Amino acid sequence: MRLLRLAWGYRGWCAAMLVLQAVLMALAVMLVQIGGLAIDVIRFHAGDTPSMPTLPFGIRFPESWPAMTQVIALSGSMILIAVVRAALNYSYALVSGTLVHRKIVVDLRADVYAKLQRLSLRFYNDQPAGTIINRVTGDVQSTRTFIDGVLIQLSILVMSLVVYLFFMLRIDIGLTIVCLMTTPIVWWTSIRFSQAVRPMYDQTRHLFDALVLRVSESVDGVTVIKSLGRQSAEIARFKEANDLVQTQQQAVFVKVSRFGPSIQFLTQINLVVLLMYGGYLTSIDRLSLGSGxxxxxxxLQQFSNQVGNLSGLVGTVQQSLTGARRVFEVLDAAEEVVPPDDPWVPETVRGEIRFQGVWFQYGDGSPVLSDIVLKVRPGEKIAIMGAVGQGKSTLLSLIPRFYDPQCGTIEVDGVDVRRWDLPTLRRSVGLVLQEPLLLSNTIGANIAFGFPNASREQVRMAARLAAAHEFIEASPMGYDTMLGEFGMSLSGGQRQRLALARALLTDPAILLLDDPVSAIDPETEHEIVSAMNAASVGRTTLTVANRISTLRGADRIIILDHGRIVQEGSHEKLIDEAGHYRDVVLSQSSSESQP
Incomplete structure (x- = not known):
């Protein structure tokens, strides 16, 4: 039904294509009829038939026209019809190309991408990157074939069969019935074939997803692969995935290759029957040679060709249905984070945050956060500490509504984040991740990514606040220096400072720092910590950290263990308590004191 509704949106274009095909079909029938009529005219003038054949619409040649003139007139009509058909075929190609490449594919790809932007991070946690890329590209192409390769072609097929059947019945009912006895067998064979190949097309898409994922992972991890000398192993892994795709596609190809000739063979039997029975009718003068x-x-040849097209049509149906199912899985995916009907837009944001009985889990797993109760005052600096997998990053992700908790509420300035205008909420929250994402663009454009209309002076101010202005000015073209993919030409500390500048450009009231110094060397760490301290002045700041240098400057430190807050207090308070914090401090102090 979704595919039919999709096609209905382009009904004007589809109708134009069908009208053009109907005219082309009528002209094709006229060509055949005029050709047969010309043969009968020649036979009449040769004395093989006693009467002049009747022209269409009761038209008669002038008696003064010699035989050759009549034949030339009929031949000229055929040439004229052929020219008109060529022009109409060109028009059909233009309409079809515009519909497919400028309408359906562009619109559907844009719809899928827009939906991906609205889905919560939970969807991305469950879907490999290769699968998502393949759905936006290959599956969209497969889906559009339902309209031009299935719906339109099926309509043309049905229309053709009806038209050709009508004219064949007009010539001789008995001959038509005898010649089409194989048609029910063809339809039954096509249905069985369709049922057999659909699982094979599904498996092909899954294997191709795995192949795309393999390429994506190898490109992202090329440094690790080369450093460990794993090139040969990765080539072998890619070859294995590629061979699986090839084997599966070959199995589909073999099945389709067998089906096509089988259908063609059944349809050619019709011509054998025609020559035998139709020849007999002609020999006893029940059927004329040319127009009969x-x-x-x-x-019959045209009819058989259309029936023979079932082999390609059945394969296209299964490809389009497989691609459409995967595309509509995205378009129909529930939007977990739904904007409110009456969004709340504050005049100013103070930055107070309150967690009240918050529980959160991914899928059917164990809770990642359990009964979190936490109040953060405006301008307060909170550090969050805990072992890997204790819910620290998840806690931060709930504030800008990347996810919604299963139980409890998160409030910003006393208002549930579910009631906030979502763009306003997220503009009020600056986020710096452990691995910052930089785009293939200029340094200035990367900083202004969240605020494209920012002036160059505003960009510079954000860079100064993030301690990034100095190294930017030292770059070959300053803020206009182009960065490569993911900013790999920069050091880790430089990328982190650009990410901090980007987060600060919108002057957010809340700053979330997700362990930004975990992969930074001690010297660079000092620069980043200094930049973070300067950036957090006057802002509510939550920092995920495990290094004492970062934790020490916080107003309050939260210790998470198995998704629960087990300790809370200042550095001085927690260092005097037995527990996880003091153990980590003593461990790090011991490591630093060793030569």
Missing amino acids: LIVFAGL
């Missing part, structure tokens, strides 16, 4: 047998043969 030869025209019937032309119509």
Whole structure:
């Protein structure tokens, strides 16, 4: 039904294509009929038939026209019809190309990408990157074939069969019935074939997803692969995935290759029957040679060709259905984070945050956060500490509504974040991740990514606040220096400071720092910590950290263990308590004191 509703949106274009095909079909029938008529005219003038054949619409040649003139007139009509058909075929190609490449694919790809932007991070946690890329590209192409390769072609097929059947019945009912006895077998065979190949097309898409994922992972991890000398192993892994795709596609190809000739063979039997029975009718003068047998043969050939197209059509149906199912899985995916009907837009944001009985889990797993109760005052600096997998990053992700908790509420300035205008909420929250994402663009454009209309002076101010201005100015073209993919030409500390500048450009009231110094060397760490301390002045700041240098400057430190807050207090308070914090401090102090 979704595919039919999709096609309905382009009904004007589809109708134009069908009208053009109907005219082309009518002209094709006229060509066959005029060809047969020309043969009968020649036979009449040769004395093989006693009467002049009747022209369409009761038209008669002038008696003064010699035989050759009549034949030339009929031949000229055929040439004229052929020219008109060529022009109409060109028009059909233009309409079809515009519909497919400028309408359906562009619109559907844009719809899928827009939906991906609205889905919560939970969807991305469950879907490999290769699968998502493949759905936006290959599956969209497969889906559009339902309209031009299935719906339109099926309509043309049905229309053709009806038209050719009508004209064949007009010539001779008995001959038509005898010649089409194989048609039910063809339809039954096509249905069985369709049922057999659909799982094979599904498996092909899954294997191709795995192949795309393999390429994506190898490109992202090329440094690790080369450093460990794993090139040969990765080539072998890619070859294995590629061979699986090839084997599966070959299995589909073999099945389709067998089906096509089988259908063609069944349809060619019709012509054998025609020559035998139709020839007999002609020999006893029940059927004329030109406008009877030869025209019937032309119509039957066209009819058989359309039936033969079932082999390609059945394969296209299964490809389009497989691609459409995967595309509509994205378009129909529930939007977990739904904007409120009456969004709350504050005049100013103070930055107070309150967690009240918050529980959160991914899928059917164990809770990642359990009964979190926490109040953060405006301008307060909170550090969050805990072992890997204790819910620290998840806690931060709930504030800008990347996810919604299963139980409890998160409030910003006393208002549930579910009631906030979502763009306003996220503009009020600056986020710096452990691995910052930089785009293939200029340094200035990367900083201004969240605020494209920012002036160059505003960009510079954010960079100064993030301690990034100095190294930017030292770059070859300053703020106009182009960065490569993911900013790999920069050091880790430089990328982190650009990410901090980007987060600060919108002057957010809340700053979330997700362990930004975990992968930074001690010297660079000092620069980043200094930049973070300067950036957090006057802002509510939550920092995920495990290094004492970062934790020490916080107003309050939260210790998470198995998703629960087990300790809370200042550095001085927690260092005097037995527990996880003091153990980590003593461990790090011991490591630093060793030569």
